[in-house]
Amino acid sequence: MLEQGKIDSRQAILLIISLVLPTAILTVPAITVKHAAQDAWISIIVATMAGLLIARLVTDLSLRFPGKTLFEYAEEILGRVPGKVVGFLYIWWFLHANALIMDEYASFLCSAHMPDTPVIVFFILGIAVAACAVRNGLEVLSRFNQLFLPLFLGLLLVVFILATKDMKVTRLLPVFDKGAIAILKGAATPASWLGEIVIFTMIIPFLNKPKEAYRVAALATLFTSFYLLVSILVAIMIFGPNVTGHWIFPTYNAVRVVSIANFLERMESIAVAVWMFGGFAKVGVFYYAAVLGSAQWLGLKDYRPLVAPVGVILVALAALCENIVELLDFLATAWPPYALSVFEVGMPLVLLIVALARGKGGEGT
């Protein structure tokens, strides 16, 4: 086995939250609100349903092959060559997704805090920190995440509570104004983010209690959705749907307006500082999945030699993106069909169906 570590269910939940939330909370609200206006929160609820289904799908699939990752059982299900092809596509997707995450991360930091710093610096240092965690294995990665993510989640909640002063519930009215189609369109992007839980297939084999995988996946999805839902509600209730839809990072702006007694203000810097840890964790998980996947795909005994080369590829891929407008456009239009239909639902579903048809794998516990 390439990975010796085991993680417990609590760490797994936090890891999956990190897998989705840090960038979702940045970019998803604006895109969703653009489609569904003040009904964006309904979109999130719809997306949560989809997310739970995807979570169920990937957990079902993984539990049929205890102790094996996606890359190992893809070959078992489809046969050697088609399995390798699927594996290759997933490696590509992990890398691509990670490059996009780095882009979001860097462009956010650039526009929010350090406009004069070239983005490549963020790419290199961000990847370097993540590489350090990945080299140390899943155990250290999830401990690191367990150390800092609660800070982020707690701080976010506090900030949202402090922001209630500026909220108006009437900004959520009228409900269901734009109709079901708009809501479904708005749900596509959050669903594609929640669908990133497909990486859980790389983590399930290392759970110390694999039987709790369903619970872990469901709880993590619900937690993430809760934070997405709250951040969208907060943004809409403070700024209204029109303004929110035109901002790039509405949640960040919602944090900025917090000002209490001329003292408790400029919370956004603390929030961003804590959020950066989440960013490292998210990049780390995708990075880890890509590295472990490649090692299994190539049949290596150790994944560590791959950490550095994969990091270089990630920096190069991330540097391909020209600017934030292009990035957001890609995320809003191309990403949901590309990620959701192929990698998050399509392939796992095909794998599961073929596995059932060919009677591969155990019953699943």
Next chain:
Amino acid sequence: MVNFIKPLRARFPGRGNHPADQSKESSLPGASWKEQVLSPDLETNLKQIKAILDKCSDVVYREFVFAQNEQIRLALIYTDGLADKTQVGDQITKALALEVPMAVPGQEISKNRALEFIKQRGLCINEIQQTSKLRDVIQAILSGDSVLLVDGHDIAIVNGTKGWASRAISEPEAEPTVRGARESFVETLRTNTALLRRRINSPNLKIEVFKLGEITNTDVAIAYIEGIVNEKLVAEVKSRLQRIKVDAILESGYIEELIEENPWSPFPTVNHTEKPDRAAAMLLEGRVAILVDGTPFVLTVPNLFVEYLHSPEDYYERFIFTTAVRILRFLSALVSLTLPALYIAVVSFHHELLPTTLLLSIAGQREAVPFPVFVEVLVMELTFETLREAGIRLPRPLGQAVSIVGALVIGEAAVRAGLVAAATVIVVAFTGIASFTFAYSASIAFRLLRFTIMFLSAALGLFGLISGLALIGIHLCSLRSFGVPYLSPVVPMTGIDLKDVVFRAPLWAMFTRPRLIARQNQKRQEQGLKPEPPETRPKG
């Protein structure tokens, strides 16, 4: 980094590629006598011992006869200064030469029965052993015991007469507390084990002694409480100690560095204390203590990071106050690591983080300062570190002078001369003070890392600072001390053990021992010990 470490590793082979059957030969010449045994002839023995202990002017040889019987010749050998002279004189020489004939008048003792007779009825010493190995004899002489040789017998009697001038038990200097025991460990191993035994009057407190150091032959003891300690841990400690093949153990730091799991880390993963009450508390939680002769610092393993932010006093003061103080200490630790870096980041990159008036005030102070803020802070930090080091090294009477000069130079002159801003002095001074609030051995790690983070912060502002913290976080997450994750019980989280991290639960609510340390015997005490007034107390 890895590439730079690899050649180093090759040059200094560490754990793993250590030749397992390295010869046990001493690094000293002329060690051929080590396997020899005593001969029945007294003269031969004496000659041999004198040859081995040649030019050892502190060894005393006393030859006399038993019970004024010219037939039975005896020789007593001990080291002057290590053996208790009155004990040797009264209980051995006087007893054997004069008192025995008075106690058993007229009885003729044959040469063959002499040894038995001396042991049973002659010696007034409580602690005696016998040996026939030359090696043990030499060892005994040099460690303060006195050796009695009897003519016609190839067996020597080793009398426990250790008694040398040693420092009296005094107050702990490195770990002062307001409340709690005032005793500190001293340099003598036996005194230290006694200090432990006095606190834990239980047959389950086991103290095993080894000899380490090929030349120094230092006594090293491990102490643990059977039934609480994890047996595997004891075995692991023993095997790591037995791996040590060095010529000298002069301080417990030698052992610490040789049994660590992460020799490249700036963080210590073996804790040490000079307070017997703290050591006892550690043992009672299932840890193992390693006592080394010649130092008052006792090692305890496994070591968790939070131990450095705790003080023994935390358990003697009321828990509410303790919790508040611990919060202060955790914040101080954070400050001592990050404050200068944060200051650099804010002043050079993120002006928006400061309230306008404060920003203007700092800008006003910095107007005349010729250096960038990073240089300013770096110079001040280095000055502070220099002062601190000077304060430790200087002969004590001069310490006062240093602090006066330091305060004047740093506090007044530098600011007046316009070399540094007053705000920088405040930041550096506060950072320094904050680093004194928790254990020294962790604060030196923070001191080092503070500079690294300052560099990152000067280059990349807040992003650099956070990246640095993340790297430190990842490193801390990867550390283990004797198999126990360094950051536990926070990560990986063991819920019940959070009772004693920042929050200190009242003693009546601490039902369990730390789960990852005392694996076998978790239960510390019964539940329901909460004191209550008689009216509300449940009947029966």
